[in-house]
Amino acid sequence: MKKQIVVSVLAALVFTGCGVTDKHEVVVDNNLDFDRIEVVSVKCADLQSMFGGNDLENVLVFDPQTSQYLVSQLVDDDQDGEPDEFLFQARVKAHSSSTYRLESKENASDLKQVPAVKTFSRFVPERIGDYAWENDKVAFRTYGPEAERLVKDGEPGGTLSSGIDLWLKRVDYSIIDKWYSGNLQQPGYYHKDHGEGYDPYHVGSSRGTGGTGIWENDSLYISDNFTAYRTICTGPLRTTFELDYAPWSQYEVKETKQISLDLGSNFSKFDISISGDIPNDSYTVGITLHEGEGSADIDKDNGAFSHWELIDGVPIGEGIVIDPAMVADGFTTNSNVPDQKQLLVTTHARSKLTYYAGFAWTKSGQVEDEADWAELLQRQAKIIANPLVVQVH
16 A cells, blocks of 8 residues: 655755754645645654754644644654654645644743644553554444453453444543443443443454454454554554454464554554465455445445444444455355354455554534445545655755
8 A cells, every 4th residue: 555655855954043943844735636634744764864863852843824833743663762753733725735844942842732632542451451542533442362361261241352343432532541431330331322422333253343354265264352462652643553463263364453543534544464374365354234234335446345324323334445456355245143244355465454444423423424424435545545745845
């Protein structure tokens, strides 16, 4: 899949005085026919070159359109103690560009915005080892080793699933800690809507929205719960973490899933590393169809796969977006076995796969109807195929 950000450094250092040691322009270009608000990235190695080794905590992004400094985030992708990416959220009109100013200031901490909304993720040991993540639009979770152990030992309260669960939030602030805390005091708390949303979404042994498997001879083989996790970052603009899965199926498939979620996006990004001698075109991503009462749409040409259904009488759209070049096939399965009615996307993946999985719940106000959801999904496909271009001058 194409890289999401293209960065070129075109100028040398500029001394400005008045507390600003250096400044550079950042131009963000949008070649699509709709406005975009997205998190963009500048390589920290380029910032170090531009700002002469100054502390990157002192780098700010100034928006001339609003005359304000924007929220930014440093990310240490490889966890070596040094930041690798500098993130900020760009707003760019259709077929247009936006210009921002990077500045290094000694009093940067006094000028940085305190974000009203943010991304967040964490391991949840108090709820049998879930891993949960969210932003201002959506929330997700999946299940860990303690939940698996309870099931295999015949103890109550466990969950055996590598599917991806959806939490239907309708507020822009973080709810993960609050809902889990409420569940400790009142079991089942987050299965009821207390005004912020709730979790009515059933996963079971299905793929939920975005779970993986091996499709062979009309059967889907899946892993157990994740065995280990690593939180890479959680901040105002992006949260990223990794999940490891023990070898599974006759092919001894081993997976590491790096999952990230940006502020403002309805879609988590999944970067999967796969090992094992799996058959060609068998690595699969899926969406549960629950009881098969919704509608599914398969668009292999654009790599967009959608399910629209009612949950407790309220519409929700779930979807997967993937590079069309990686798609082998897309189809739905009809089965009387619980949780096995699914929309499945088989892929050409052998060792790596990137895709996006997400949703929109009408009660959140993000979409009004199925046509709105279809447009949101198609826009995501266009965004992946046409990343914003970032140039630093």
